[in-house]
Amino acid sequence: MTSEAVLTGEHFINGDEACAEGALAVGCRFFGGYPITPATEVAETMARRLPAVGGIFIQMEDEIASIAAVLGAAWGGAKAMTSTSGPGFSLMMENIGLGLVTETPCVIVNVQRGGPSTGLPTLCSQGDMMQARWGSHGHYEIIAISPSSPQEMFNFTIRAFNLAETFRMPVLVMADEVVGHTLERVTIPPAEEIVVVNRKKPTGSPETYLPYKTDSSFIPVLPDAGDGYKIHVTGLTHDERGYPGMDAKTQETMMTRLIQKVRKNRDQILDYEDYFLDGAEIVIVTYGSSVRPALRAMRGLREDGINVGLLKLNTVWPFAEDLIRKLAKKVEAFVVPEVNFGQISLEVERCSSGQALTHLISHAGGGIHTPQQVVEGVKETLRMLGSKRTKK
Amino acid sequence: MPAKDYLRQRFFPQIWCPGCGHGIIMGNMIRAIDQLGLEKNEVVVVSGIGCSSRMPGYVDFHSLHTLHGRALAFAMGVKMGRPELTVIVPMGDGDAAAIGGNHLIHAARRNIDLTAIIMNNSIYGMTGGQFSPMTPFGDKGTTAPSGTIDHAFDIVELAKGAGASFVARTTTYHVKEMIKIIARAIKHKGFSMVEVMSQCPTYYGRKNKLGSAVDMMNSYKDGTTSIGSKKKAEHPELIERGVFLEEERPEYSASYSALVKKSQG
Ligand code: SF4
Numbered sequence: 291m292t293s294e295a296v297l298t299g300e301h302f303i304n305g306d307e308a309c310a311e312g313a314l315a316v317g318c319r320f321f322g323g324y325p326i327t328p329a330t331e332v333a334e335t336m337a338r339r340l341p342a343v344g345g346i347f348i349q350m351e352d353e354i355a356s357i358a359a360v361l362g363a364a365w366g367g368a369k370a371m372t373s374t375s376g377p378g379f380s381l382m383m384e385n386i387g388l389g390l391v392t393e394t395p396c397v398i399v400n401v402q403r404g405g406p407s408t409g410l411p412t413l414c415s416q417g418d419m420m421q422a423r424w425g426s427h428g429h430y431e432i433i434a435i436s437p438s439s440p441q442e443m444f445n446f447t448i449r450a451f452n453l454a455e456t457f458r459m460p461v462l463v464m465a466d467e468v469v470g471h472t473l474e475r476v477t478i479p480p481a482e483e484i485v486v487v488n489r490k491k492p493t494g495s496p497e498t499y500l501p502y503k504t505d506s507s508f509i510p511v512l513p514d515a516g517d518g519y520k521i522h523v524t525g526l527t528h529d530e531r532g533y534p535g536m537d538a539k540t541q542e543t544m545m546t547r548l549i550q551k552v553r554k555n556r557d558q559i560l561d562y563e564d565y566f567l568d569g570a571e572i573v574i575v576t577y578g579s580s581v582r583p584a585l586r587a588m589r590g591l592r593e594d595g596i597n598v599g600l601l602k603l604n605t606v607w608p609f610a611e612d613l614i615r616k617l618a619k620k621v622e623a624f625v626v627p628e629v630n631f632g633q634i635s636l637e638v639e640r641c642s643s644g645q646a647l648t649h650l651i652s653h654a655g656g657g658i659h660t661p662q663q664v665v666e667g668v669k670e671t672l673r674m675l676g677s678k679r680t681k682k
Numbered sequence: 683m684p685a686k687d688y689l690r691q692r693f694f695p696q697i698w699c700p701g702c703g704h705g706i707i708m709g710n711m712i713r714a715i716d717q718l719g720l721e722k723n724e725v726v727v728v729s730g731i732g733c734s735s736r737m738p739g740y741v742d743f744h745s746l747h748t749l750h751g752r753a754l755a756f757a758m759g760v761k762m763g764r765p766e767l768t769v770i771v772p773m774g775d776g777d778a779a780a781i782g783g784n785h786l787i788h789a790a791r792r793n794i795d796l797t798a799i800i801m802n803n804s805i806y807g808m809t810g811g812q813f814s815p816m817t818p819f820g821d822k823g824t825t826a827p828s829g830t831i832d833h834a835f836d837i838v839e840l841a842k843g844a845g846a847s848f849v850a851r852t853t854t855y856h857v858k859e860m861i862k863i864i865a866r867a868i869k870h871k872g873f874s875m876v877e878v879m880s881q882c883p884t885y886y887g888r889k890n891k892l893g894s895a896v897d898m899m900n901s902y903k904d905g906t907t908s909i910g911s912k913k914k915a916e917h918p919e920l921i922e923r924g925v926f927l928e929e930e931r932p933e934y935s936a937s938y939s940a941l942v943k944k945s946q947g
Binding site: 320322344346348350351352354355356358359360361363364365366368370384385388513514515519520522523524525 | 723746762767942
């Protein structure tokens with residue numbers, strides 16, 4: 291096996307493999323996982339590749355252990371990740387909360403499959419988008435990004451690690467079976483062209499060091515185990531010193547900072563691509579494997595003279611609230627194709643506050659929309675707008 | 683170094699009840715570390731949730747207070763990433779044998795170099811006295827008001843069966859023995875499990891009318907004996923203490939390093 295971490299060149303690989311290559315390229319050297327369809331290829335690639343680059347692959351006893359080991363490895367200083375799908379993602383929820391509250395950088399990949407329960411292990415869905423947002427108990431902000439192709443599985447996994455290291459928190463890669471299993475050309479750039487962010491380490495005296503004291507970025511600078519700072523890391527509510535504090539004041543201070551860390555840095559975290567938004571009457575809002583049929587639909591509709599634009603959400607959480615609010619004042623309607631019964635569309639609807647119509651095109655899972663279904667959805671929206679206008 | 687120099691006195695007062703056995707175990711773990719001459723920076727203590735799991739907060743090492751039952755899985759990650767560090771995992775009996783039972787057997791099976799100190803007081807103390815998988819058959823807890831009909835794990839047998847390469851039992855009464863055993867367990871290369879019978883006078887003691895903390899400790903003196911002693915032959919009901927197993931077997935992080943070397947050619 292090659293000892294090269296960055297396999298510069300053109301490859302014909304699937305999205306899961308591209309995800310693993312992205313992780314390796316950005317310096318991930320620890321993978322803890324448990325077999326699950328359709329994410330297993332991420333683990334298999336890591337098992338094959340990690341030892342040769344001096345990294346660690348462990349197959350744990352379940353998904354709870356996998357994410358726990360990932361958090362432990364991150365505190366040992368490693369860039370660490372795990373990958374899973376629906377049932378495993380459910381099992382990881384408590385530890386995701388621990389990772390958020392202890393500000394542990396790591397990456398969790400969910401190659402979504404049809405649910406609930408065992409559902410459709412081998413087929414696609416986007417049913418876990420709200421679980422990604424709210425699945426762990428308590429209130430929190432999270433970062434989730436959503437790749438729409440094998441190339442983006444590579445690129446976005448790199449970005450996920452960079453976000454995790456920058457903001458010191460677990461970052462979710464919300465992929466899906468179609469993206470994970472699509473086999474196509476993936477370009478891996480030369481190592482020196484890959485942006486790699488590494489976590490900041492404390493430099494001052496351990497005697498006066500306050501682990502959870504932050505500047506206006508709200509991001510703490512924390513040591514790894516063995517660095518000599520001997521800090522106490524706890525999932526209990528804690529103060530700047532890291533000491534547990536069982537009172538409303540400590541809770542307020544800690545929670546406010548954890549929330550602000552994401553909200554105040556939203557511009558740095560958000561990433562999206564837009565197509566023909568200027569003067570668009572209708573905007574398709576899309577992410578993940580829905581992007582491709584949506585783009586195709588947009589092109590066809592524009593050829594037919596319909597004024598449609600498209601917003602591709604690369605970052606799903608935090609949600610692009612301001613952008614949708616601004617657009618809602620200008621456009622007539624948003625059309626949201628999703629492989630679920632309405633999750634991200636609820637956010638679009640919330641942010642448009644009645645100023646623009648939100649029309650969901652549902653797919654129950656087991657596949658993705660055809661471009662024709664998206665076209666129909668847009669035409670349906672036009673009819674709805676038409677009848678609204680006549681009523682006025 | 684005196685034991686107090688290993689304590690984060692700034693975290694005090696600690697939460698344990700008067701007479702709780704956990705403080706004794708903490709003191710002796712510190713003495714064992716001191717005897718071994720380990721640097722504070724070389725030691726990482728990882729725990730789950732429960733009365734016992736508050737211990738890492740009080741000791742001046744890098745400490746990680748994680749989730750109920752998950753400490754060993756978390757510690758796996760720390761140890762694999764940083765094999766040069768000594769990783770100690772204090773756990774309660776509910777934490778280790780119920781919610782964390784799966785992680786316990788798998789950590790033992792892999793023979794990863796972690797030291798699990800299972801502080802067995804036969805009860806869930808933090809939540810107010812519910813029976814645990816290590817509450818003896820018939821004993822009471824708030825969720826077993828007429829006595830539990832669950833059978834208890836023998837954690838020594840469980841650890842042996844699961845593949846731990848160092849397995850021992852001691853009690854809070856047998857302080858010198860405890861220090862020696864914990865020191866040996868830490869030094870051992872491989873998964874070590876030390877069960878320490880520890881009193882919870884507040885819940886287990888009170889619910890089962892076992893008297894004061896001192897009475898409970900005396901019961902450890904009277905109710906246990908060294909492995910293979912003559913007393914055991916005469917009184918088979920006595921619980922054995924000592925080192926049941928100490929074997930050299932391929933250790934997980936070392937096997938992994940060998941694998942890395944091999945794949946790098
Ligand atoms: S409840 Fe029991 S185990 Fe918990 S601190 Fe009190 S005596 Fe110790």
